[in-house]
Amino acid sequence: MPDTPFIDDGSNLPLSELRWPDDDLTRIPDWIYTSDEVFQRERERIFFGESWCFVALEAEIPDPGSFKRSYVGDVPVIVSRDQDGEVHVFENRCAHRGVEFCRDLRGKAENFTCPYHQWMYDLSGKLMAVPFRRGDRGEGGMPKDFKLEDHNPKKLNVTIRHGVVFASFSETVESLEDYLGPDNLEQFDVVFKGRKLKILGFYKNRLQGNWKLYHENLKDPYHATLLHVYLATFRLMVAGQKSAMICDESGRHSTMASAKDDDIEITEETASQMKSAFREGMELSDPEFLNYVQEFDSPWTVTMQIIWPNLIVQRELNTLGIRHIVPRGPNALDMYWTMFGYDDDTPEMDKHRLKQANLMGPSGYLGVDDNEAIKFLQDGFKHSQDGEGIVKLEPEKEGSTQTLISEASVRALYRHYREVMDI
Amino acid sequence: MATNQQRDTNLSPDEARALRFDVEEFNTEYARILDAQDIDAWPDFFTTDGFYRITGRENYDAGLTIGLVWCDGRPMMQDRAAAVKTTMVHAPRYLRHYNSNVRVTGVDGDGTIHSESNYLVVETLMEEETRIFQAGLYIDQFVREDGGMLLKSRDCIYDSLLIPNDMVYPV
């Protein structure tokens, strides 16, 4: 995509010369979204650091030999299940010349063979065979001291909770339970504990914005009441409604929660604050579309959980899914969506979920708004001169909050981020 | 996997040719209203109980049921049209729709016409270069009502798995 190259936004300064404005968490400098050096440090310290990254749902790899292509940060990995049922995650990169050897999105295999020189790996990512290792007719071949076990693709640390597979390049990362903290663990379990998942399908889209903007978006309930006309118009999320932003201690993870209230009165005052974000009197031709079937032990009709650094767990009414963030340099991210229901869903529930899936995703009534807004933001950053944003709402708080009109959890995230990044 | 497969047809070459012309005429008008972004007119191309879905080829081939857009009945399509027009926030864009390679694959006893055809959508954002937005296959069922044809079902199966940003309008 052609870009306007004539504006120097300062993002190519060396990291050592970039300064957070006055050390002030209410101000976010544009360069954290555009600098190549910042992005490189994020890869090393966040995606390859002391983090658990989402890689798969077990339902995607149900049988021995099942595998899928996935990513940790922007590094391609294979998630596979071996003949004993154990799940492995290893780099999708041949130890010989670096070929990304597994090309199928998902499938079943007995082993993986790199097409370039036929090096063969088993389902746990162990190098099993190298053709002509001893040469041909006494000539050529690998050196005598070549050992297969010295040439495995990098293997990642793996942990699974209720069918959700996480991986980490770190050997020293804390347990997933400690990583999430008790409150976000509780929200996570609402969706995953006790019921077997059924995969309904996949979407993928490339957003023209920095990957952190997606985190901010889900830590910014203020926008939900203003950008998403659909939410307000159909009273799915309105200022004044019962809601919460549930952050963990570190500020990394959060769950935006809200309870739909069909009887909530939208006062003239609220309506006038919402300006064009509210369409009085608009009604659905198919009103059943927004029905909520109570199926969770939770007071919330919507929870949007974001688990640092790459997973979103979506529970909006009865449409469920995960979104997997794959950062693509400072200016873009790919979003991998997996939509699911539960194995014991009735045909009616199946259909209800398929209908409500219209709310989210790359064509969602709400999804489109966010994708567009993130592009508008990045367009602003790319063409700025010493720009910065302000996040001052609800100044007395940092982290969890009960009101939608707050940016307290965005500030909590950036306190954590600045510590890890040392910027 | 049904996409792009040779399928047996119960039609003579002349019958298939005549029907193909009808389908092409229908699709030309359908593309015209989408090019014009006349979204209110879109649901009228379907029967009251019509079905419409957009989904990636990876889902279709694996028999997965999800849709990017999934509308069961014209009321759901009207709700989507209203959302596109009234509530969904998006940058202005031009879209151009191309339809070709229509293959009428059969007619059922009740008159339902089965056809498949390729589609291509080209997108232009106001200050960006024109790009191919989506390539895909329509898998259609048509019925005749009141002298005209209507879609009983349109499955839009796209090859372009990685969607650029988002997809605001139906195809």
Ligand SMILES: [Fe+2]
């Ligand atoms: Fe949003």
